[in-house]
Amino acid sequence: MSPFDKTPPVTLDDETNALSIYLDALLAETDLIPQEISPESSKTEIVPVFDNASEVKVDVELDVQVDTGGVVPQPMPSSVEVLMFKVAGLSLAIPLLDLSGVEEWGDVVKIPGHPPWSLGLMTYSDKNVPIIDIAQLVVPKSHLDKLTTTTEERVKRIVFIDDGRWGLACDAVNDVLTLSSQQIRWRASRANRKWLAGTVIEHMCALLDANELAAELSRENKLKL
Amino acid sequence: MKIKVEEKQQIDNEVLNDPIIQWVTFYLADEKYGINVSHVSEVLRPTEIAPVPGAPEFVMGIINLRGTVVTVVNTRKRLGLPVKEVDDLSRIVIVELAGQVVGMLVDSVADVMNLKASSIEVAPSIGDDASSQYINGLSKQGDDLLILVDLGKLLPVNDVLVEP
Incomplete structure (x- = not known):
């Protein structure tokens, strides 16, 4: 079953979100050091459309729990x-x-x-x-x-x-x-x-x-x- | 006179504590490399190299050096660098290692440098490629770095020598 079968595609109409997804997609395709992918990890299918960002389609399962991955959470600076x-x-x-x-x-x-x-x-x-x-x-x-x-x-x-x-x-x-x-x-x-x-x-x-x-x-x- | 004796003693102590090592330097792919001068017996212009079937890929073949058969290694290939055609500046550095004589083809020979042992720094080892293990140190020369080669690792005699 493909990720598309699990969750119906969502069309975003917010340009800010679209740009964010584009950036995330660009960075999501690579890992600095390859990690093993666990079945519980989130799946994201993204189709960035650069000249018409409002038509970005996204099929996403959100992480239910926040995983800091060992990074100690710091208070966000202003x-x-x-x-x-x-x-x-x-x-x-x-x-x-x-x-x-x-x-x-x-x-x-x-x-x-x-x-x-x-x-x-x-x-x-x-x-x-x-x-x-x-x-x-x-x-x-x-x-x-x-x-x-x-x-x-x-x-x-x-x-x-x-x-x-x-x-x-x-x-x-x-x-x-x-x-x-x-x-x-x-x-x-x-x-x-x-x-x-x-x-x-x-x-x-x-x-x-x-x-x-x-x-x-x-x-x-x-x-x- | 007493001052001169004390100065000499001080110099002797410095030499003992921080010996000066001589390095023959040469170029490969625009970077400067050095090998300990004690291993180098002579430097030759490229001559006819007879290929030896079945030899390791980095072995170019053998030459006849005044009646002695000498294996010649393509140093660029051994270090994983892109191979370059032999030209007028190319040289074969003849080194003696564990009683055996081996020739190293290099892009060109530069000079002999005196380096204090304290000026040699450990080279950071990045990655798992075996060729990074052939480097045993670095020495700053102005803005440049001299890469010092561990000949014992670069040319393990059993791997290099071929039967003519």
């Missing part, structure tokens, strides 16, 4: 200052408090044997910092396949997180914004994609949880420092 940046066409935001610095793309030394999402090492604050192509981890492959530029042509800046232990290669760094908590659609469930704190519909961007992102990168011997 506002968050974030740095906006782009990777492979996707806008991401990172709280300034989690930001260690931003550098121009520089001498990144490729190390043999590293996976494709590791672009190499760069000296930053006297440390040899792994530079990660975050696009390869958070943007669906189907979307990446449509890009006409190579990673080397695309990446221009590096955003450092986790006290400068990681560098995230990005296409462009944009503005610093102050987002009110109401502007952020915080994720209730953090069972999967713990690095995704929420979405900001107004700016069509995903809000990163840099600490969880660093933890996932280091997890399960994926990176041994």
Whole structure:
């Protein structure tokens, strides 16, 4: 039985919700580190229509219980200052408090044997910092396949997180914004994609949880420092 | 005179505590690599390499070095880097390892560098690819990084040597 058989399709007519679903869909197609899918997990079938967002169809089973996925719930701040940046066409935001610095793309030394999402090492604050192509981890492959530029042509800046232990290669760094908590659609469930704190519909961007992102990168011997 | 003796002692102590190691450096895919000079016996221009059927993929074949048969390894292939055609800058670095002689084809040879042991940093190991295990350290050289290769892991003699 397909998910469509379980719940009748719902047509949303709210543009805000439609954009949110588009963003969720883009991010839902990939997991930073593949997780086993339990039968109880929610199922979502989404058909984003980019030029006519009001016609987005959604077939969704909602999580009955909120699963924090081990992420300790924090009181939501009334506002968050974030740095906006782009990777492979996707806008991401990172709280300034989690930001260690931003550098121009520089001498990144490729190390043999590293996976494709590791672009190499760069000296930053006297440390040899792994530079990660975050696009390869958070943007669906189907979307990446449509890009006409190579990673080397695309990446221009590096955003450092986790006290400068990681560098995230990005296409462009944009503005610093102050987002009110109401502007952020915080994720209730953090069972999967713990690095995704929420979405900001107004700016069509995903809000990163840099600490969880660093933890996932280091997890399960994926990176041994 | 006494001052000079004390200075010499201080220098001797520093050398003992932080020995200087010499590295032969070479380029592969625009990155600079180093191998311990104690293993390097000579550097050759590419010569005719006779392929050996059944040899591992990264083994290019054998050469005759003054009557000695030497196995030549494609270092790029061994490290999982894209293969490049041999050109005028290519060199075969002859190394001696566990009493055996092996040739390493590299893009070009750079120079010999003196590095203090304390300047060598551990390389972060990302992923499970075996080739990342061939790196035993990094050394900052200005804005660049020198990648130091563990020859014992890169060229385990039993894997590399082929019977002519």
